[in-house]
Amino acid sequence: xxxxxxxxxxxxxxxxxxxxxxxxxxxxxxxxxxxxxxxxxxxxxxxxxxxxxxxxxxxxxxxxxxxxxxxxxxxxxxxxxxxxxxxxxxxxxxxxxxxxxxxxxxxxxxxxxxxxxxxxxxxxxxxxxxxxxxxxxxxxxxxxxxxxxxxxxxxxxxxxxxxxxxxxxxxxxxxxxxxxxxxxxxxxxxxxxxxxxxxxxxxxxxxxxxxxxxxxxxxxxxx
Amino acid sequence: xxxxxxxxxxxxxxxxxxxxxxxxxxxxxxxxxxxxxxxxxxxxxxxxxxxxxxxxxxxxxxxxxxxxxxxxxxxxxxxxxxxxxxxxxxxxxxxxxxxxxxxxxxxxxxxxxxxxxxxxxxxxxxxxxxxxxxxxxxxxxxxxxxxxxxxxxxxxxxxxxxxxxxxxxxxxxxxxxxxxxxxxxxxxxxxxxxxxxxxxxxxxxxxxxxxxxxxxxxxxxxxxxxxxxxxxxxxxxxxxxxxxxxxxxxxxxxxxxxxxxxxxxxxxxxxxxxxxxxxxxxxxxxxxxxxxxxxxxxxxxxxxxxxxxxxxxxxxxxxxxxxxxxxxxxxxxxxxxxxxxxxxxxxxxxxxxxxxxxxxxxxxxxxxxxxxxxxxxxxxxxxxxxxxxxxx
Numbered sequence: 001x002x003x004x005x006x007x008x009x010x011x012x013x014x015x016x017x018x019x020x021x022x023x024x025x026x027x028x029x030x031x032x033x034x035x036x037x038x039x040x041x042x043x044x045x046x047x048x049x050x051x052x053x054x055x056x057x058x059x060x061x062x063x064x065x066x067x068x069x070x071x072x073x074x075x076x077x078x079x080x081x082x083x084x085x086x087x088x089x090x091x092x093x094x095x096x097x098x099x100x101x102x103x104x105x106x107x108x109x110x111x112x113x114x115x116x117x118x119x120x121x122x123x124x125x126x127x128x129x130x131x132x133x134x135x136x137x138x139x140x141x142x143x144x145x146x147x148x149x150x151x152x153x154x155x156x157x158x159x160x161x162x163x164x165x166x167x168x169x170x171x172x173x174x175x176x177x178x179x180x181x182x183x184x185x186x187x188x189x190x191x192x193x194x195x196x197x198x199x200x201x202x203x204x205x206x207x208x209x210x211x212x213x214x215x216x217x218x219x220x221x222x223x
Numbered sequence: 224x225x226x227x228x229x230x231x232x233x234x235x236x237x238x239x240x241x242x243x244x245x246x247x248x249x250x251x252x253x254x255x256x257x258x259x260x261x262x263x264x265x266x267x268x269x270x271x272x273x274x275x276x277x278x279x280x281x282x283x284x285x286x287x288x289x290x291x292x293x294x295x296x297x298x299x300x301x302x303x304x305x306x307x308x309x310x311x312x313x314x315x316x317x318x319x320x321x322x323x324x325x326x327x328x329x330x331x332x333x334x335x336x337x338x339x340x341x342x343x344x345x346x347x348x349x350x351x352x353x354x355x356x357x358x359x360x361x362x363x364x365x366x367x368x369x370x371x372x373x374x375x376x377x378x379x380x381x382x383x384x385x386x387x388x389x390x391x392x393x394x395x396x397x398x399x400x401x402x403x404x405x406x407x408x409x410x411x412x413x414x415x416x417x418x419x420x421x422x423x424x425x426x427x428x429x430x431x432x433x434x435x436x437x438x439x440x441x442x443x444x445x446x447x448x449x450x451x452x453x454x455x456x457x458x459x460x461x462x463x464x465x466x467x468x469x470x471x472x473x474x475x476x477x478x479x480x481x482x483x484x485x486x487x488x489x490x491x492x493x494x495x496x497x498x499x500x501x502x503x504x505x506x507x508x509x510x511x512x513x514x515x516x517x518x519x520x521x522x523x524x525x526x527x528x529x530x531x532x533x534x535x536x537x538x539x540x541x542x543x544x545x546x547x548x549x550x551x552x553x554x555x556x557x558x559x560x561x562x563x564x565x566x567x568x569x570x571x572x573x574x575x576x577x578x579x580x581x582x583x584x585x586x587x588x589x590x591x592x593x594x595x596x597x598x599x600x601x602x603x604x605x606x607x608x609x610x611x612x613x614x615x
Contacts, residue, residue: 001378002277002378002380002382002592002614003367003370003378003379003380003382003592004363004367004381004382004383004384004385005385007364007367007368007384008427008555009242009243009420009423010423010426010427011419011422011423011426012242012243012360012364012416012420012423012505013241013242013243014421015243015416016240016241016242016243016244016245016416018543019245019412019416032250036340060267088288097456112566146291148443160524168246169236169240169244169245169246169247169248170245170246170251171249171250171412171413172246172249172263172411172412172413172605173411173412173413174410174411174412175410175411175412179407179410180409180410180415180436181408181410181415181416181434182409183433183434183435189434191417204444205441205442205443205445205448205452206441206442206443206444207438207439207440207441207442208438208471209440209441209442209470209471209472209473209475210406210437210438210440210460210462210467210470210472210473210476211408211436211437211440211462211470212469212470212471213466213467213469213470214408214437214462214463214466217534217554
């Protein structure tokens with residue numbers, strides 16, 4: 001056997017997902033692209049998009065039933081994903097299975113030519129301890145989800161999102177103007193505008209000392 | 224070796240995106256191509272190699288790696304002045320590279336590009352991407368998942384993910400609990416995602432991984448600092464040394480103030496001047512092509528001129544008896560560029576497609592498997608396809 005026996009990725013999947021949700025034709029990536037319900041979607045995209053929002057949720061729920069992690073019982077599902085957010089459905093063979101409920105959708109665009117690109121369901125719950133990367137586990141991020149203020153918690157994570165419907169994908173080069181991958185404090189990756197952090201006015205720390213030469217070439221640093 | 228055309232997985236674009244390959248088609252619609260299957264990642268075809276061929280590639284990679292270490296040791300310990308005359312390095316960087324070689328600063332990985340003439344069983348080194356190799360996501364994750372989905376019982380010469388994870392666990396023992404910072408251009412999709420993949424592996428190995436943009440790295444004059452003004456004790460950079468040494472923080476990056484992946488000594492390998500030195504030291508080696516410093520394409524025979532620090536197949540010129548056969552434009556053929564001329568060799572050729580095989584070396588010299596590039600032309604360009612393989 002010359003191949004890897006198994007493969008697991010976590011933050012890479014979340015980065016790829018963030019990209020799919022915020023492709024170049026999508027809305028301002030610094031805005032929230034997660035919508036817990038059709039009302040928040042309509043608020044974001046306007047009353048004109050009400051039917052598109054409804055159909056996005058409909059599509060996502062179909063995708064959700066296909067791609068959500070599956071468990072043999074409600075108990076197993078709750079145990080693995082935390083909280084009470086599990087539902088029973090019938091699978092393709094007619095068997096009863098449990099899946100986490102859909103906590104909302106991630107959508108890059110709802111209307112226009114790129115509608116439906118980057119649309120995906122988000123599952124309620126958290127990764128299981130088994131699938132939780134060690135640093136997350138240490139920080140308690142994989143503990144069963146707590147409910148706060150009655151709202152479901154959702155976790156945008158490789159194991160807890162459906163697949164994107166985007167067929168086109170990104171270029172290997174530049175993101176749309178001013179955007180870049182931004183690590184977040186919980187170890188996930190999102191896309192955000194490349195804003196400079198405020199710095200003390202009389203700091204003795206200088207910046208910009210790396211990366212300048214590479215910018216004079218149009219091709220990437222890698223080979 | 225065979226090249227076999229096959230229908231891509233129906234949901235291939237989603238499958239590869241799930242494994243981090245969001246840039247599978249250069250941002251274009253793959254449905255516009257005749258058979259689909261991706262314009263960058265292309266699974267409308269795969270290459271099939273025998274176990275004996277995998278052995279040959281595996282052994283050649285390990286052997287070449289050892290010869291590279293010989294050449295490096297010669298350069299660093301006995302002929303450092305050649306790093307000035309042939310590599311064009313400033314004295315301070317020569318000193319830094321020698322110190323990093325003397326202290327055996329650990330390396331993460333590199334990729335050799337090999338020509339494999341399967342009809343004659345000849346494997347030849349084309350060049351080494353020792354400093355900032357990409358194609359990791361494509362090799363370790365995407366072609367692995369393709370095999371799982373399409374040929375679950377089959378094998379593949381590809382343990383890159385596993386080997387990298389082991390390497391990061393080794394590195395975890397050396398960092399003493401300190402985080403590793405991972406710097407890249409975070410606005411460039413391919414580079415940012417590769418940096419994130421390495422962070423993912425580091426975290427799985429128990430290392431605290433902190434990602435940041437190259438431009439956000441700060442300095443107080445004695446050490447490098449992150450966005451929170453914390454000291455950077457270990458830095459992984461997806462940014463080549465030849466550019467870093469021209470930047471303001473270059474001398475500090477090369478100093479012993481922090482550990483750097485890849486370490487400074489790797490810069491000597493990622494410059495194509497090493498190909499001429501390898502030929503000088505091992506003139507009859509079965510895997511090393513004749514190569515000479517300078518442009519000599521006017522000579523009789525078949526030659527390939529390459530800029531020593533070129534990328535993405537740019538500024539390559541192939542000649543036959545002094546006449547240009549194939550040439551590519553680019554931005555690395557400047558008046559200041561240094562060149563090498565390498566003997567032309569045969570690539571694998573099937574159905575009009577030429578293949579170059581990227582072969583991975585991880586850590587101290589573990590081979591990690593291969594990835595195929597293919598093109599109708601003889602020169603692989605930045606747009607040339609990446610295709611999966613299997614062993615059978």
